[in-house]
Amino acid sequence: MVDLSQYLPILLFLFIALGLSALFVFLPMGVSRLTGAHNPDAEKLSEYECGFPAFEDPRSQFDVRFYLIAILFIVFDLEAAFLFPWAVSLDLTGWPGWITMMIFLGELAVGLAYAWKVGALEWD
Amino acid sequence: MDYTASLYATGAEIGLSIAGLILLLVSAWTGTRYARLVTILAAAALFGAMIFSGHLMAESTAELTGDAFGGLFRADAFAGFAKILIYAATIACLVVTPKFFDARRQYRSEYPVLMLFGAVGMGMMVSAVDLLTLYIGLELSSLASYVLASFARDDMRSSEAGLKYFILGALASGILLYGMSLVYGFAGSTNYLAIRIAFADGFGTGAMFGVVFVLAGLAFKVSAVPFHMWTPDVYEGAPTPVTAFFASAPKVAAVVVLARMALDPFAGQIASWQQIVIFAALASIVVGALGAIGQNSLKRVLAYSSINNVGFILIGLAAASAAGASAMLVYLAIYVPMTIGSFAALLMLRDEDGNALETFDDIAGLVTRRPAIAWSLLLLMFSLAGIPPLFGFWGKFVVFQAAVEADMIALAAIGIAASVIGAFYYLKFVKVMFFDDRTERGIATSPAGHWAVLILAAVIVSPLGYLLTQPLGAWADRAATSLFIPV
Numbered sequence: 001m002v003d004l005s006q007y008l009p010i011l012l013f014l015f016i017a018l019g020l021s022a023l024f025v026f027l028p029m030g031v032s033r034l035t036g037a038h039n040p041d042a043e044k045l046s047e048y049e050c051g052f053p054a055f056e057d058p059r060s061q062f063d064v065r066f067y068l069i070a071i072l073f074i075v076f077d078l079e080a081a082f083l084f085p086w087a088v089s090l091d092l093t094g095w096p097g098w099i100t101m102m103i104f105l106g107e108l109a110v111g112l113a114y115a116w117k118v119g120a121l122e123w124d
Numbered sequence: 125m126d127y128t129a130s131l132y133a134t135g136a137e138i139g140l141s142i143a144g145l146i147l148l149l150v151s152a153w154t155g156t157r158y159a160r161l162v163t164i165l166a167a168a169a170l171f172g173a174m175i176f177s178g179h180l181m182a183e184s185t186a187e188l189t190g191d192a193f194g195g196l197f198r199a200d201a202f203a204g205f206a207k208i209l210i211y212a213a214t215i216a217c218l219v220v221t222p223k224f225f226d227a228r229r230q231y232r233s234e235y236p237v238l239m240l241f242g243a244v245g246m247g248m249m250v251s252a253v254d255l256l257t258l259y260i261g262l263e264l265s266s267l268a269s270y271v272l273a274s275f276a277r278d279d280m281r282s283s284e285a286g287l288k289y290f291i292l293g294a295l296a297s298g299i300l301l302y303g304m305s306l307v308y309g310f311a312g313s314t315n316y317l318a319i320r321i322a323f324a325d326g327f328g329t330g331a332m333f334g335v336v337f338v339l340a341g342l343a344f345k346v347s348a349v350p351f352h353m354w355t356p357d358v359y360e361g362a363p364t365p366v367t368a369f370f371a372s373a374p375k376v377a378a379v380v381v382l383a384r385m386a387l388d389p390f391a392g393q394i395a396s397w398q399q400i401v402i403f404a405a406l407a408s409i410v411v412g413a414l415g416a417i418g419q420n421s422l423k424r425v426l427a428y429s430s431i432n433n434v435g436f437i438l439i440g441l442a443a444a445s446a447a448g449a450s451a452m453l454v455y456l457a458i459y460v461p462m463t464i465g466s467f468a469a470l471l472m473l474r475d476e477d478g479n480a481l482e483t484f485d486d487i488a489g490l491v492t493r494r495p496a497i498a499w500s501l502l503l504l505m506f507s508l509a510g511i512p513p514l515f516g517f518w519g520k521f522v523v524f525q526a527a528v529e530a531d532m533i534a535l536a537a538i539g540i541a542a543s544v545i546g547a548f549y550y551l552k553f554v555k556v557m558f559f560d561d562r563t564e565r566g567i568a569t570s571p572a573g574h575w576a577v578l579i580l581a582a583v584i585v586s587p588l589g590y591l592l593t594q595p596l597g598a599w600a601d602r603a604a605t606s607l608f609i610p611v
Contacts, residue, residue, distance in 0.1 A: 006395065007399060008329070008332065009332060009335070009336050009396045009397065009399060009400055010399045010400050010403055012332070012333065012336040013336050013339065013340060013400045013403070013404075014350070014403075016299070016336070016337070016340045017340070017350035017351060018350075020295070021350075021353070096127065107145065110145045110148060110149060113149060113152065114148050114149065114151075114152045117149075117152035117153060118152050
């Protein structure tokens with residue numbers, strides 16, 4: 001009798017592959033079926049534009065200013081989150097800990113200088 | 125290991141990081157004016173890092189002398205071999221890049237800076253002996269890659285490639301991270317050595333889930349079947365020099381990481397990962413060979429070709445021996461010039477208006493219009509197909525030899541049989557270039573940098589490459605032995 005349990009890893013591997021690809025295809029379909037009556041017509045399938053017929057391509061370029069500000073905010077927010085535990089454990093980490101954090105801050109400063117210089121922070 | 129020794133072991137990455145940060149500031153203050161100069165400086169920094177890695181590799185001993193930064197980073201011969209390949213591939217990609225973007229006036233000095241940061245990430249990946257170092261290196265190189273994929277911002281296909289690569293790459297990172305968390309949970313450590321000791325005499329089902337998830341995440345990164353579906357789309361959409369980069373350096377890094385993962389922390393459990401690697405290897409060879417047959421876009425064909433080649437590389441890993449790991453490294457060292465050469469030839473094929481010639485119809489009768497490119501492509505394609513007098517044959521030979529020595533004759537036989545299918549589309553390249561009627565579209569002259577890369581690649585894959593087998597084999601053996609250290 002062959003012991004099939006030794007092939008469990010490959011079963012898992014294939015399951016991940018199948019599961020992921022099936023998820024991408026069927027999850028959106030399933031969710032839309034479950035959450036609404038399925039009765040498509042031409043009007044429903046056209047994109048919604050407040051009752052007007054769509055008058056421009058939705059794939060237009062849009063302003064990324066808000067996104068940039070949010071990203072920069074996250075960077076410095078995280079920096080603060082790192083600084084608190086670093087500050088209270090500085091007596092344990094000593095000079096190496098201090099120098100490491102200074103290198104980290106230096107790199108962030110370079111990033112900020114870059115963003116500033118290329119005009120990512122200007123609103124207009 | 126004290127701090128001086130740690131800093132010395134990580135010297136290549138530190139040097140590249142500093143160069144990257146300085147060039148970032150230079151690019152901010154000078155805009156696009158000195159983009160060419162920034163590219164040259166970045167290539168010089170990579171060259172320095174390559175020399176330094178070679179130097180570290182030459183003096184590294186096979187014994188474990190202690191890892192840098194308390195067991196996070198190991199500069200052994202295995203990592204050294206991979207780093208030399210990665211940095212050399214990145215330099216070659218930098219050489220062929222500027223002309224491509226010049227035609228569209230899109231070249232910016234951020235491009236070489238992103239390549240530098242990507243190279244730092246890959247250097248960290250291949251040296252990582254801790255799951256967290258590995259993850260940080262992987263993310264650093266991936267984030268740079270996502271931006272590079274969508275570098276041609278006003279090109280819809282490039283943006284699509286970037287977005288696809290980002291979403292699937294993030295998913296792969298998530299799978300990898302989930303697997304790592306399971307492995308950490310069951311082994312009690314993120315250090316490779318500690319994981320290996322914890323898993324030495326068997327692990328439970330939970331830990332096996334972790335190992336399988338880690339392997340699935342890494343299979344995504346090396347684009348092995350069944351996690352290959354992003355490859356053709358991303359390779360086709362990304363700007364061609366970026367595709368050349370994706371098909372070479374990050375692939376080397378991911379394969380090497382996979383090998384170190386399988387043969388270091390999971391070395392006690394060969395049976396559980398070996399079947400996955402065997403399946404991925406055979407499936408990659410078959411899908412890579414069959415998928416390319418119906419394609420008309422040359423970039424898609426080369427994408428499938430890279431999937432196909434990953435399959436052969438994984439056969440070396442499946443052998444789970446020092447000979448297998450060494451064969452894998454030899455194959456990688458031959459694969460990189462073959463791939464970069466093919467993409468460099470593709471970059472040179474553009475008409476007088478600067479539009480790329482990217483389909484089989486465009487290269488019909490190429491030999492009468494650009495004989496040098498056609499003959500170089502002939503060498504590269506025959507080499508990719510593994511036809512004997514060319515160097516690509518040697519890579520396949522050592523890989524199959526390692527598999528046979530490890531008593532995996534069936535695996536080797538199926539692999540060899542499937543490689544015949546792949547020969548179809550490599551021969552199609554040659555048939556279209558040499559025997560079809562020429563089209564009337566003119567082909568623009570190519571810059572010297574492209575010629576240099578193409579000719580260098582063609583010389584390496586030509587029978588002259590066999591002069592390299594001795595030193596290449598010796599270095600790969602050294603690198604592979606450094607991976608097999610006793611606990």
